[in-house]
Amino acid sequence: MFEISWPWMLLLLPLPWLVKRFSQNQSQQLTLRIASFSANPLLSPSGSHSVKQRSSILMWLFWLCLCLGASNPRWLGEPISLPNEGRDIMLAVDLSGSMVEQDMAYQGRYVDRLSMVKAVLKNFIAQRQGDRLGLILFGDTAFLQTPLTRDLNTVSKMLEEAQIGLVGRATAIGDALGLAVKRFSQKQDSNRILVLLTDGENTAGNLAPEEALLLAREEGIKVYTVGVGSQGGNRFNLFSMSGSSSLDESLLQKIATETGGLYFRATDVASLQQIYQELDKLEPIASDTQTFRPQTALFFYPLLIALFILTLALLKPYFVMVKKEINE
Numbered sequence: 001m002f003e004i005s006w007p008w009m010l011l012l013l014p015l016p017w018l019v020k021r022f023s024q025n026q027s028q029q030l031t032l033r034i035a036s037f038s039a040n041p042l043l044s045p046s047g048s049h050s051v052k053q054r055s056s057i058l059m060w061l062f063w064l065c066l067c068l069g070a071s072n073p074r075w076l077g078e079p080i081s082l083p084n085e086g087r088d089i090m091l092a093v094d095l096s097g098s099m100v101e102q103d104m105a106y107q108g109r110y111v112d113r114l115s116m117v118k119a120v121l122k123n124f125i126a127q128r129q130g131d132r133l134g135l136i137l138f139g140d141t142a143f144l145q146t147p148l149t150r151d152l153n154t155v156s157k158m159l160e161e162a163q164i165g166l167v168g169r170a171t172a173i174g175d176a177l178g179l180a181v182k183r184f185s186q187k188q189d190s191n192r193i194l195v196l197l198t199d200g201e202n203t204a205g206n207l208a209p210e211e212a213l214l215l216a217r218e219e220g221i222k223v224y225t226v227g228v229g230s231q232g233g234n235r236f237n238l239f240s241m242s243g244s245s246s247l248d249e250s251l252l253q254k255i256a257t258e259t260g261g262l263y264f265r266a267t268d269v270a271s272l273q274q275i276y277q278e279l280d281k282l283e284p285i286a287s288d289t290q291t292f293r294p295q296t297a298l299f300f301y302p303l304l305i306a307l308f309i310l311t312l313a314l315l316k317p318y319f320v321m322v323k324k325e326i327n328e
Helices: 007-012 015-025 049-070 113-126 154-160 173-184 209-219 250-258 273-280 302-327
Strands: 002-004 071-075 088-092 104-106 107-111 134-140 140-148 191-197 222-228 262-267 295-299
Touching: 002 007, 007 049, 015 049, 015 134, 088 140, 088 154, 104 113, 107 113, 107 250, 113 154, 113 222, 134 154, 134 222, 140 154, 140 173, 173 191, 173 209, 191 250, 191 273, 209 250, 222 250, 222 273, 250 262
Parallel strands: 088 134, 088 191, 191 222, 222 262
Antiparallel strands: 002 071, 071 295, 104 107, 134 140
């Protein structure tokens, strides 16, 4: 459907005629001149009647194109409805130093824990169509990388750009849980789901995990905890120059159990992917239907025509001069 954003700009169309009428009333001959139109033999008012007629047509066509461009015409596509129901899921990813441990089997080789988490969560995010996702990164403290949004591409990109040690090399589980509680408290109708992935125990932060757990229970947040790392544990890593952190499974199980979630031990891709099925079982929250219409800007078409007319007016005197010299 064709639409003009600022139709009031078309009220300027009679402006040249009004100017001309005013000048005539003042007994003055005023011709609307644009660039070098006055020097153009084709558009000169001293020419023949046909030349004057063509001059007037070009002048009005030029002005019409300018007014059309200024009115911002656009083409609206067919309405597209956004999903009207979904889940609110916040992802909290551990970026502590121990995530560099290369003990995760992925596609026939061993990779570090964060790389495996990124690979699996990338597919997980892509399958969350209709859901709103947010991303929390934590180390020495926790910060919100991406608020809850349906822009899944942005969430996936922010996760891909996350690096080990970005917020320190310790593990602040309590801060991550507390930040999720704070963000969910601002949402009225929400599933309030947190997926917390870590490979260690709480060693930093301003909020104790037990205190954050109480806040999460009060806000009705369901926490799915994921312990990342091989069962062997404590394997020395040359790249991190430190031993693997010990996973506090009892804490993660307690957080999941008391909030109505589940605990998973992710030793490989298959075990981490189990969370897909569990989250799909959750009833989505219905919301108001949102629609949008794709828009295609058209203002540059009349402006290009106006530019062509102006260029023709500027070059025409030179063509006439060259033709005159050739004839002589």
